[in-house]
Amino acid sequence: MATTKMKIKKNKAGGHDVMVLAKHPMETGLRKNKKTGEKIPAHFIQTMEFALNGTVVAQANLGAGVSKNPLIGIAIAGASSGDTVSVNWIDNKGEGDSAEKAVK
Amino acid sequence: MKRRIFLKGSLAAGTVAVAAGAGLLAPARVLAATWPEAAFAAKTEADALRAFFGDAAVVDSDKVSLKAPLQAENGAYVPIKVMTSLTDAEAIAVVVEKNPVPYVTSLQMTVVAGGMYSARIKMAQTSPVNCYVKAGGKLHKVSQEIKVTIGGCGG
Numbered sequence: 001m002a003t004t005k006m007k008i009k010k011n012k013a014g015g016h017d018v019m020v021l022a023k024h025p026m027e028t029g030l031r032k033n034k035k036t037g038e039k040i041p042a043h044f045i046q047t048m049e050f051a052l053n054g055t056v057v058a059q060a061n062l063g064a065g066v067s068k069n070p071l072i073g074i075a076i077a078g079a080s081s082g083d084t085v086s087v088n089w090i091d092n093k094g095e096g097d098s099a100e101k102a103v104k
Numbered sequence: 105m106k107r108r109i110f111l112k113g114s115l116a117a118g119t120v121a122v123a124a125g126a127g128l129l130a131p132a133r134v135l136a137a138t139w140p141e142a143a144f145a146a147k148t149e150a151d152a153l154r155a156f157f158g159d160a161a162v163v164d165s166d167k168v169s170l171k172a173p174l175q176a177e178n179g180a181y182v183p184i185k186v187m188t189s190l191t192d193a194e195a196i197a198v199v200v201e202k203n204p205v206p207y208v209t210s211l212q213m214t215v216v217a218g219g220m221y222s223a224r225i226k227m228a229q230t231s232p233v234n235c236y237v238k239a240g241g242k243l244h245k246v247s248q249e250i251k252v253t254i255g256g257c258g259g
Binding site for chain 1 (some may be wrong): 137138140143144179180181182183185200203204205207208209210211212213214216217218219220221222223224225
């Protein structure tokens with residue numbers, strides 16, 4: 001169901017920017033179904049872990065206040081060519097997805 | 105009698121030491137994949153900050169910058185980017201004052217991760233967006249007001 005894409009780019013500081021696009025509805029739990037008037041239950045990504053060569057370097061905490069299909073970017077310093085960057089996210093229903101890419 | 109007081113005193117000191125120890129251990133726990141539920145449950149900015157960062161002094165800083173639009177056409181997608189030149193940054197938090205859940209998102213990082221965090225956030229209405237970067241026991245703050253013409257929470 002879920003797709004997660006990752007892009008790695010060199011940044012001006014000499015490190016790399018990692019952008020992750022996760023496909024996710026990010027429901028707040030406040031929205032109502034217009035036809036039935038029922039509340040749509042909350043469904044959002046909670047944590048997104050970034051790892052460099054298997055070691056976790058950063059963790060993003062997301063709430064329902066993050067837009068649908070979140071695009072999250074972080075910078076990693078000290079990654080060199082051939083290193084692998086991976087991302088792993090989990091939502092409030094325990095579902096998750098991961099992606100992995102090598103640094104060019 | 106004095107001995108008793110002494111014992112009581114040392115017990116109290118012991119408790120303090122344990123508390124300090126727990127505080128010192130916190131950075132190691134940072135990347136243990138825990139979602140800061142208390143911060144997201146907080147209804148006010150101050151509560152959220154206390155839940156996430158603990159007590160820390162807030163300072164306005166020019167070492168943190170926020171790149172965001174002055175006006176967002178759609179509150180459901182407001183792109184923001186926080187950058188910092190602080191090398192000892194531990195965490196970044198984004199707080200939108202007037203959202204139903206003010207604490208929107210945060211990033212906890214190690215030294216390997218550079219000082220950048222970007223995301224697209226929802227904004228219910230025109231509100232100041234405050235970004236906090238924790239470094240060296242202080243909270244470096246940068247703020248910008250973003251005008252919203254269509255809200256993004258609750259559609």
